[in-house]
Amino acid sequence: MHEVAELAGVSRMTVSRALNHPEKVKEKVRQRVFDAVSQLGYVHNHLARSLSSSKSNVIGLVLPSLENSIFSATVKAISDVLRPAGFQLMLAESSDDPKDEEIVISNFLAQRVAGLVLHSTRHSPAAIRMLRGANVPVVENGDMPVDPIDMVVSYSNRAAAKAMTLHLARMGYSKIGFASLANPRATERQLGYLDALAEAGLAPDPRRIVNVSRGFGGGAEAIAHIEHVAPDTDALFCAGDVLAVGALLECNRRGWAVPGRLAIASFDDLDLLRHVNPAITALRLPRAEIGRRSAEMLLARIFEREIPVQSVDLGFEIVQRASS
Amino acid sequence: MHEVAELAGVSRMTVSRALNHPEKVKEKVRQRVFDAVSQLGYVHNHLARSLSSSKSNVIGLVLPSLENSIFSATVKAISDVLRPAGFQLMLAESSDDPKDEEIVISNFLAQRVAGLVLHSTRHSPAAIRMLRGANVPVVENGDMPVDPIDMVVSYSNRAAAKAMTLHLARMGYSKIGFASLANPRATERQLGYLDALAEAGLAPDPRRIVNVSRGFGGGAEAIAHIEHVAPDTDALFCAGDVLAVGALLECNRRGWAVPGRLAIASFDDLDLLRHVNPAITALRLPRAEIGRRSAEMLLARIFEREIPVQSVDLGFEIVQRASS
DNA sequence: GAGAATTTTGATACCGGTATCTTTTTGAGT
DNA sequence: ACTCAAAAAGATACCGGTATCAAAATTCTC
Numbered sequence: 081m082h083e084v085a086e087l088a089g090v091s092r093m094t095v096s097r098a099l100n101h102p103e104k105v106k107e108k109v110r111q112r113v114f115d116a117v118s119q120l121g122y123v124h125n126h127l128a129r130s131l132s133s134s135k136s137n138v139i140g141l142v143l144p145s146l147e148n149s150i151f152s153a154t155v156k157a158i159s160d161v162l163r164p165a166g167f168q169l170m171l172a173e174s175s176d177d178p179k180d181e182e183i184v185i186s187n188f189l190a191q192r193v194a195g196l197v198l199h200s201t202r203h204s205p206a207a208i209r210m211l212r213g214a215n216v217p218v219v220e221n222g223d224m225p226v227d228p229i230d231m232v233v234s235y236s237n238r239a240a241a242k243a244m245t246l247h248l249a250r251m252g253y254s255k256i257g258f259a260s261l262a263n264p265r266a267t268e269r270q271l272g273y274l275d276a277l278a279e280a281g282l283a284p285d286p287r288r289i290v291n292v293s294r295g296f297g298g299g300a301e302a303i304a305h306i307e308h309v310a311p312d313t314d315a316l317f318c319a320g321d322v323l324a325v326g327a328l329l330e331c332n333r334r335g336w337a338v339p340g341r342l343a344i345a346s347f348d349d350l351d352l353l354r355h356v357n358p359a360i361t362a363l364r365l366p367r368a369e370i371g372r373r374s375a376e377m378l379l380a381r382i383f384e385r386e387i388p389v390q391s392v393d394l395g396f397e398i399v400q401r402a403s404s
Numbered sequence: 405m406h407e408v409a410e411l412a413g414v415s416r417m418t419v420s421r422a423l424n425h426p427e428k429v430k431e432k433v434r435q436r437v438f439d440a441v442s443q444l445g446y447v448h449n450h451l452a453r454s455l456s457s458s459k460s461n462v463i464g465l466v467l468p469s470l471e472n473s474i475f476s477a478t479v480k481a482i483s484d485v486l487r488p489a490g491f492q493l494m495l496a497e498s499s500d501d502p503k504d505e506e507i508v509i510s511n512f513l514a515q516r517v518a519g520l521v522l523h524s525t526r527h528s529p530a531a532i533r534m535l536r537g538a539n540v541p542v543v544e545n546g547d548m549p550v551d552p553i554d555m556v557v558s559y560s561n562r563a564a565a566k567a568m569t570l571h572l573a574r575m576g577y578s579k580i581g582f583a584s585l586a587n588p589r590a591t592e593r594q595l596g597y598l599d600a601l602a603e604a605g606l607a608p609d610p611r612r613i614v615n616v617s618r619g620f621g622g623g624a625e626a627i628a629h630i631e632h633v634a635p636d637t638d639a640l641f642c643a644g645d646v647l648a649v650g651a652l653l654e655c656n657r658r659g660w661a662v663p664g665r666l667a668i669a670s671f672d673d674l675d676l677l678r679h680v681n682p683a684i685t686a687l688r689l690p691r692a693e694i695g696r697r698s699a700e701m702l703l704a705r706i707f708e709r710e711i712p713v714q715s716v717d718l719g720f721e722i723v724q725r726a727s728s
Numbered sequence: 729g730a731g732a733a734t735t736t737t738g739a740t741a742c743c744g745g746t747a748t749c750t751t752t753t754t755g756a757g758t
Numbered sequence: 759a760c761t762c763a764a765a766a767a768g769a770t771a772c773c774g775g776t777a778t779c780a781a782a783a784t785t786c787t788c
Contacts, residue, residue, distance in 0.1 A: 081744065091768050096746060106766065121537060126514045127460070128744035131451045132773050135746095138494070138515070146480040149473030156470040159497055168511060170462070171495045173483055187492060190450045191462070213445060296679040322676075329679050352646075352676070355620040355653050405774065415738050420776060430736065452774035456743050459776095 081125075087116040099124060130192060138168045139378060140188035140196045144176045144222070144263065150321055150348060150367070151199065154221070157371025158197060165379055167194065176263045178204040189214050195378035201225035201234075202264045217381035219374040222265055224393055231381070232391040233373045237265050240363050240396040241272030242279075244345055245317055247361075247398050249280035253315035253343055257288035259302035259327070260319040260347075269319040269347060288313050292323065299326020303334070306342070315343035315404065324360050325352055328403065332357075343404040358402030366394040405449075411440040423448060454516060462492045463702060464512035464520045468500045468546070468587065474645055474672060474691070475523065478545070481695025482521060489703055491518065500587045502528040513538050519702035525549035525558075526588045541705035543698040546589055548717055555705070556715040557697045561589050564687050564720040565596030566603075568669055569641055571685075571722050573604035577639035577667055581612035583626035583651070584643040590615075593643040593671065612637050616647065623650020627658070630666070639667035639728060648684050649676055652727065656681075667728040682726030690718040 085092045090109060098105045098113040105113070116122075130136040139162055143151050159169050170193065174181035182204045188196060189210060195217040201224075203211075211218055211229050218230040223237045248256050258273045260266035270289065277284045287310040292298035299318060306313045318324035324346030331338050338344055338358055346353055349362040373392055380387045409416045414433060422429045422437040429437070440446070454460040463486055467475050483493050494517065498505035506528045512520060513534060519541040525548075527535075535542055535553050542554040547561045572580050582597045584590035594613065601608045611634040616622035623642060630637045642648035648670030655662050662668055662682055670677055673686040697716055704711045 092745080093747095093769080094767060097767085100746085104766075109767085121534070123510065123534070123538070124514045125455075125516060125744055127451050127455045127516050128773090129746070130773095131449075131455055131775085132744075132746040134773070136451070146483055147476050149476060152471050152473060152476070155495075156497070159470055159495070163496075168515060169495050171479075171483070171493050172487075173480070186447065187450075190448045191492060192449060192451050210445070210447070214447070295675055300679075325676075326679060329681065332681060351619055352649075355624075355650060357653065357656060416774090417739080417776080418737060421737085424776085428736080433736085449774055452743090453776070454743095455745085456774075456776040458743070 081122065083120055084113065084116045084122050087120065088112040134192070136192045136194045137166055138170050138191060138193050139375070140170045140172070140185075140191070140193040142172050142174050142181060142184055142188075142196070142198045142200065144174055144200060146171070146173045148321065150350075153367040154199070154371035154374075157368040158375045161372055161375035161379070167379070174198075174200055176200065176202075178202055178207065182207040182210075186210060189216065194382050195219070197221060197374050197378070198229075200264070201228075203229070217378050219377055221370055221374060223268055224391070228391060230390070231374075231377050231387070233370050233377065233394065234392075235365055235370075235394050235396045236272075237268035238272035238275065240365070241269035241317070241319060241347065242276040243272075243396065244347070244363050244398060245273045245276030246280060247400070248315045248317065248343065248345060248404060249276065249282060251343075251404060253404075254282055255285070255288065255310075255312055255314045256282070257290070257302075257306055257310065257313040257316040258319060259290045259292055259298070259305075259316060259323055261294060261298065261321070261323075262291050266319055273317060273319070285310065294321065296322055296326035296329065299323045299328070300330040302327050303330040303336075303342075313342065315339070315345065317345045317347070319347040321348065322350065322352070324362070324403075325350070325356060328356055328358075328360060339402075339404050345404050349399055353401070361401045361404040362399050364397040364399050366396070369394055405446065407444055408437065408440045408446050411444065412436040458516070460516045460518045461490055462494050462515060462517050463699070464494045464496070464509075464515070464517040466496050466498050466505060466508055466512075466520070466522045466524065468498055468524060470495070470497045472645065474674075477691040478523070478695035478698075481692040482699045485696055485699035485703070491703070498522075498524055500524065500526075502526055502531065506531040506534075509534060513540065518706050519543070521545060521698050521702070522553075524588070525552075527553070541702050543701055545694055545698060547592055548715070552715060554714070555698075555701050555711070557694050557701065557718065558716075559689055559694075559718050559720045560596075561592035562596035562599065564689070565593035565641070565643060565671065566600040567596075567720065568671070568687050568722060569597045569600030570604060571724070572639045572641065572667065572669060572728060573600065573606060575667075575728060577728075578606055579609070579612065579634075579636055579638045580606070581614070581626075581630055581634065581637040581640040582643060583614050583616055583622070583629075583640060583647055585618060585622070585645070585647075586615050590643055597641060597643070609634065618645065620646055620650035620653065623647045623652070624654040626651050627654040627660075627666075637666065639663070639669065641669045641671070643671040645672060646674065646676070648686070648727075649674070649680060652680055652682075652684060663726075663728050669728050673723055677725070685725045685728040686723050688721040688723050690720070693718055 172184040199221040292301040346362040349364040353360040496508040523545040614629045616625040670686040673688040677684040
C-alpha cells in the first residue's frame with residue numbers, strides 16, 4: 081500500500097480511504113489512486129484490515145457432515161447472500177460431536193469470524209460459554225432449540241415428524257414404522273413420531289422403530305428389519321436423508337407393492353423423491369430459505385441494524401405423493 | 405495476550421512461544437502460561453498471527469457449484485487432511501464463469517490464503533496473472549489442463565469419456581448417444597466420446613448428441629430427445645451428475661427395457677447408481693482421493709517439503725453393471 | 729569455581745492496514 | 759478580498775501478534 085501511495089503521490093491514509101470510502105476522496109485523487117493500484121497489481125490485505133479495524137469479513141459455518149448433500153442448498157443460499165455483501169464463507173464439520181464442534185468453534189473465533197452459523201443445536205457447555213463471551217452473532221439452524229445461544233432460523237424436527245406421522249394416520253395407516261439415523265435431529269423426530277401416535281390413539285410398538293446406517297443401504301436395512309421383526313407394518317416413515325429412496329428401491333426389488341404392501345414417507349424432499357416410481361410422499365423443508373434468512377440475520381446484526389425477531393420458525397409442508 | 409503475560413508474570417513473547425513452540429519454553433513457565441490462558445479464556449488471534457508472520461492457515465476452495473453433491477466427497481477429503489494440520493477451509497463458487505472465478509480468487513488472495521484449490525481448469529488471463537504473481541500454491545482439480553498454473557490432481561475427462569464410449573462399443577453397441585450439460589468439463593467429455601467413435605469406426609451422428617439441463621429432469625429430456633430425433637439409438641452415455649438416473653427412471657416410466665431397448669452408462673459413480681434397477685454402468689472417479697492428494701500437495705508445498713510430482717493423473721475405472 | 733556454550737527470556741521493531749485527531753485546502757457568503 | 763465552516767488530506771498511534779537479536783539464566787567443561 082505504501083508503494084501505491086507513493087506512486088499516487090498521496091498518503092497511505094488517502095489510499096485506504098479511496099479504497100474503502102471512495103466518496104470521501106476527491107474525484108481526481110481517487111482516480112490517481114485507482115490507477116496506481118491497477119498499475120502495481122496491488123491486492124488489499126484483508127487480514128490487516130480486519131486486525132486494525134477489528135471487523136472481519138468472514139462468516140463461519142459448521143455442518144454436521146460435509147458429505148451430506150442435504151446441506152448444499154443451505155450453503156448455497158448462505159453464500160449467495162454473503163457474497164454481494166463482501167463476505168466470505170469458512171466451512172467446518174462437527175460430525176455431530178459437541179467436542180469436535182467446540183474445537184471448530186474455537187478455531188473460528190481465533191479467526192475472528194464476523195458471525196457463525198451452526199447447523200446443530202447441541203453444544204458443549206464450553207462452546208456455549210465461548211460463544212456468549214465472544215460477543216459474535218450466531219445463528220442456529222438444525223432445529224428449534226429450547227435454549228438458543230443467540231438467533232435461530234429453522235423448523236422443528238419434532239413438529240414436522242409429528243405432522244407427517246399424523247398425516248399417515250389420517251390416511252388410514254395404523255401400523256406405522258419409523259426408521260432413522262442416530263443423531264440429535266433424528267431423536268427429536270422420533271419424539272414427534274411418538275407424539276403423533278399418542279394423539280392418533282395408536283399404540284407405539286418398539287418393533288417398528290429402527291435405527292439404520294447412512295445412505296441408500298440404510299433404507300434396505302429398514303425393510304429387512306420390518307420383514308423380520310414386524311411384517312404387519314403398513315407404513316414406514318423414513319426420517320433421514322436418502323433412507324426413503326433406499327427403502328423404496330428395496331421394496332421394488334422385493335416386489336412389495338408401494339403403497340399396497342407398505343406405504344413410504346420421507347422426512348426431506350430431495351429432488352430424487354419426485355422422480356422415483358412411485359413418487360414419495362415427503363416433508364418439504366425450507367432448506368434454501370433457512371440459509372438465506374440465516375445469512376440475512378447475521379448481516380443485519382453485523383451492521384447493527386434492528387432485527388425484528390431473534391427466532392424464526394420457517395415451518396414445513398407435507399407433499400402427498402403416490403407412495404402413501 | 406498482554407493480560408495473559410501479566411498474569412503469568414512473563415513477557416508477551418514468552419506467551420507467544422509457549423503457544424506456538426511449547427518445547428522452547430521451560431516446563432514450569434509453560435504451565436503458568438497455560439493456566440493463565442484458560443483462566444482468562446484467552447482466544448488466540450489468528451489474524452494477527454498471520455499478519456505478523458505472513459503465514460496464513462486458511463486454504464481457499466473454488467467450486468463450480470455449491471449445490472452439486474458430486475463435490476462433497478472432495479470437500480470432505482480436503483477438510484479431513486487440512487484439519488489435523490490446523491488449517492481452515494474457505495469456500496466459494498465460480499459458477500463455471502471465469503469472470504466470477506476471478507473475483508473469488510482475488511478475494512481469497514486478499515485474505516492471504518496459504519493455498520488454493522480450483523475445481524476448474526479454465527481461468528481468465530487476469531486470474532492466472534494474479535495467481536502466478538501471488539506466489540501461492542495452487543492445485544487444479546476438474547480436469548488435466550494443457551497449461552497448468554501450478555499443481556494438478558485430477559483425471560482426464562476426455563480420456564475417461566473415451567474409455568467408457570469404447571467400452572460400450574466393444575459390448576456391441578453401435579448407435580451410441582451422448583447427453584451432457586453445458587460446461588467446460590462436459591465439452592471435454594464430448595471430445596472423448598467423439599475420439600472413441602472414431603477409434604471404433606463408428607460414424608458420429610449429431611442427432612445423438614444432446615445438451616440437457618441439470619438434475620434428474622435432464623435425463624428425462626435426453627430420453628425424450630432420443631425418442632423424437634434418433635429413436636434407433638441403442639446406448640446412451642450420460643456425461644453428467646445424475647443424468648443417468650433421470651434417464652433410467654424415465655425409461656422405466658416408459659417401459660423401455662434397459663439395456664434391451666436402450667443401454668445406459670453414467671460418467672460418475674454416485675452411490676445411487678448401484679441401488680437403482682437395473683444398476684447403472686459407470687465410470688468410477690477418485691473424487692475423495694483427489695481431495696486428499698490435493699490437500700496433501702498443498703500442505704507439502706506450504707511446509708516447503710519436496711513434492712515428487714507437480715501433476716497427478718489419478719485415472720478412473722469402468723464399473724460394468726446391468727444397465728449395459 | 730571461572731569461563732564458555734547453550735538454553736531461556738525479554739526488548740524492540742514491524743506486519744499492513746485503519747481510527748482518530750490535526751492540519752491544510754476549498755469554497756460559500758458577505 | 760476576507761472570514762469561517764466544511765471538506766479533504768495527512769500524522770500518528772495502535773490493532774495483536776511474531777521475528778530478530780540482545781540479555782540473562784542455566785548447564786557444561788576442565
